[in-house]
Amino acid sequence: MGERRQLINVAYRLLGSLADAEDVVQETYARWYAMSPQQQAAIESPGAWLTRVAGRICLDLLGSARARRERYVGEWIPEPVPGDTRWINGRSGGSAGDPSDPADRVSLDESISMAFLVVLESMTPAERVAFVLHDVFRYSFAEVADVVGRTPAACRQLAVSARRHLRAAGAFATPAAHRAELVRDFKRAWKSGDIQALIGLLDPGATSVADGGGLVSLVFEAVEGAELIARGFVEVLARAPDLDVLERTVNGQPGLIAQRDGVTVSVLAFDVADDRITRIWAVRNPDKLRPWTTG
Secondary structure, three states: OOOHHHHHHHHHHHHOOHHHHHHHHHHHHHHHHOOOHHHHHOOOOHHHHHHHHHHHHHHHHHHHHHHHHHOOOOOOOOOOOEOOHHHHOOOOOOOOOOOOOHHHOOOOOHHHOHHHHHHHOOOOHHHHHHHHHHHHOOOOHHHHHHHHOOOHHHHHHHHHHHHHHHHHOOOOOOOOOOHHHHHHHHHHHHHHOOHHHHHHHEEEEEEEEEEOOOOOOOOOOOEEOHHHHHHHHHHHHHHOOOOEEEEEEEOOEEEEEEEEOOEEEEEEEEEEEOOEEEEEEEEOOHHHOHHHHOO
């Protein structure tokens, strides 16, 4: 059971859903305990076996997830996770992996950011699995091949293709030094209703996307442009003046949450470039906010 944290770390990055990741881990352990003691004893590395099985389950789920998200009501955003080190500091598993391309390796905290997870959504299931297992968790391509069902050389090419997606989206860009300060300034301007201050914090071509899953009404959905975004956020608080806006770590990065009577009703994640906010993701689907409203 000591591998559980590692498996959650892997499955969440592969699926973008904490609930789905927990289901994968449960299914993985069900398959382990379905074996006889003799079969279990014959497995040289139980941790590697568990990761391989979890990876294969995730690979299968990624194919069906794409179809489910095409039927999803509105925009689909990965499920945000609270700022808890258990989600960003899982130990790397398997072997040390290939030492090649060290500049392309990403740290665990980078690989959990909303910007990173959104780009992963644009990859094929095989690309996503190969990249996450190799570049994030340091598994060798031989080990990745055992999960994906392809040759190590083919898995290497999958990872190369995945890196192209990330570079095209700027996902490897160095986080802005003033990221936390920008988010804090955004909060202050938002709460005071200062539209001009908000516009000044936003990139002119900034985008904002909200995910309600069809379960809550949205004042705005996908919006592009600093002024429209600023006015939309001010309108949110004008319609709901009882909202409390709090600073929180969202997927390892400075973010905000909105609460009503102590219950989290929205989680905001931000992307920053050149000292401006370039993207905002607002998750309002209550099914995705359970980790934020319990405990």
